[in-house]
Amino acid sequence: MFAYLSLLALGQLAVTAVVVPIGHGDTRPQASTGVRALPIATSPVGLSQAAKAAGKLYFGSATDNYHLTDGPYISILSDQLQFNQITPGNSMKWDATEPRRGVFNFAGGDEIVAFARKSNQLVRGHTCVWHSQLAPWVTQGNFDNSTLQQIVKDHTTAVVSHWKGQMYAWDVVNEIFNEDGTFRQSVFLDTIGPSYVEVAFRAAREADPSAKLYLNDYNIDGLGAKSTGVVNLVRSLKSSNVPIDGIGLQAHLIVGSLPPNIQENLEQFTNLGVEVAITELDIRMTLPVTPEKLEQQRKDYASVIGACNAVKGCVGVTIWDFTDKYSWIPSVFAGEGVALPWDENLERKPAYDGIIQGFTGQVLYK
Numbered sequence: 181m182f183a184y185l186s187l188l189a190l191g192q193l194a195v196t197a198v199v200v201p202i203g204h205g206d207t208r209p210q211a212s213t214g215v216r217a218l219p220i221a222t223s224p225v226g227l228s229q230a231a232k233a234a235g236k237l238y239f240g241s242a243t244d245n246y247h248l249t250d251g252p253y254i255s256i257l258s259d260q261l262q263f264n265q266i267t268p269g270n271s272m273k274w275d276a277t278e279p280r281r282g283v284f285n286f287a288g289g290d291e292i293v294a295f296a297r298k299s300n301q302l303v304r305g306h307t308c309v310w311h312s313q314l315a316p317w318v319t320q321g322n323f324d325n326s327t328l329q330q331i332v333k334d335h336t337t338a339v340v341s342h343w344k345g346q347m348y349a350w351d352v353v354n355e356i357f358n359e360d361g362t363f364r365q366s367v368f369l370d371t372i373g374p375s376y377v378e379v380a381f382r383a384a385r386e387a388d389p390s391a392k393l394y395l396n397d398y399n400i401d402g403l404g405a406k407s408t409g410v411v412n413l414v415r416s417l418k419s420s421n422v423p424i425d426g427i428g429l430q431a432h433l434i435v436g437s438l439p440p441n442i443q444e445n446l447e448q449f450t451n452l453g454v455e456v457a458i459t460e461l462d463i464r465m466t467l468p469v470t471p472e473k474l475e476q477q478r479k480d481y482a483s484v485i486g487a488c489n490a491v492k493g494c495v496g497v498t499i500w501d502f503t504d505k506y507s508w509i510p511s512v513f514a515g516e517g518v519a520l521p522w523d524e525n526l527e528r529k530p531a532y533d534g535i536i537q538g539f540t541g542q543v544l545y546k
């Protein structure tokens with residue numbers, strides 16, 4: 181792995197690797213240092229500071245319980261100038277909160293909510309109903325329609341009411357769409373039909389009327405069939421008076437290939453009468469990291485943040501953890517990584533400056 185050199189006052193430009201020829205035609209980085217110079221961030225402004233100055237409610241990060249013993253990590257995570265919102269990465273999911281029917285475990289979620297309260301940070305609850313990281317008893321129980329409806333209702337009621345009054349928002353349903361905009365196959369769709377979505381939203385509203393209720397998904401960041409599916413569902417839910425307040429765009433993106441028309445997509449969502457948020461942002465690259473890829477990543481962060489910045493109903497942005505040290509990417513996408521604004525040594529990358537530039541609205545890359 182590479183370490184980043186601290187270089188004074190060089191901005192984002194002209195930082196190149198020191199290379200020496202090693203044998204015929206070989207220009208590997210100088211072996212004596214073992215370090216390749218990569219550009220670093222230079223902005224003195226904090227991320228939530230920039231978000232708030234732009235009129236947004238928050239800039240946040242996901243985190244997980246096992247990170248909370250890492251001192252250097254928590255000193256950044258608890259810095260309100262960087263983050264005024266937290267999302268628990270795993271500890272509020274169904275397999276964690278209701279591992280057996282009617283047996284609830286809120287310890288992991290409680291720990292993260294307590295951390296956020298101490299740091300004066302908002303919390304986004306994640307997530308009530310999702311086909312993945314679902315407790316096996318739900319899929320294996322062969323429940324009939326009305327029993328499974330009751331299970332969805334009971335689970336949603338239990339987790340949302342446990343943190344009543346303490347959540348900014350809940351991702352009530354997560355990843356319910358296929359890429360073509362139809363409903364994803366799941367035990368919920370198979371047994372109940374599309375109305376499981378309505379069951380969950382109604383239970384969540386009843387359990388905590390003060391939390392904003394979101395539908396959250398990936399690959400709904402730009403215009404396309406999946407985003408159109410979201411539009412059609414939200415329109416139909418609202419016409420049936422199902423309480424939905426927001427659409428969460430996960431935004432797990434790839435350096436150099438952002439989806440098209442992010443801003444227009446955010447606008448088509450807010451035109452439905454809901455707010456939007458970017459909920460799980462990271463922008464990964466194929467390894468190895470190079471100065472050029474980091475520069476493209478800076479632009480891509482600026483573009484995504486700039487799109488949110490330009491749309492009034494985009495209330496905030498959450499990155500899916502803030503350091504490459506704890507990113508989920510390498511374990512899921514082999515050979516990819518370096519997706520977050522802090523590197524694995526907790527040094528800020530050019531992506532950090534890109535976020536600030538997106539919030540100032542000065543830099544928009546199409």
Ligand SMILES: *[C@@H]1O[C@H](CO)[C@@H](O)[C@H](O)[C@H]1NC(C)=O
Nearest residue numbers: 325326369370371372373375
């Ligand atoms: C489940 O029951 C609901 C009524 O509570 C009904 O609308 C729905 O069609 C049923 N689903 C299936 C798959 O039969």
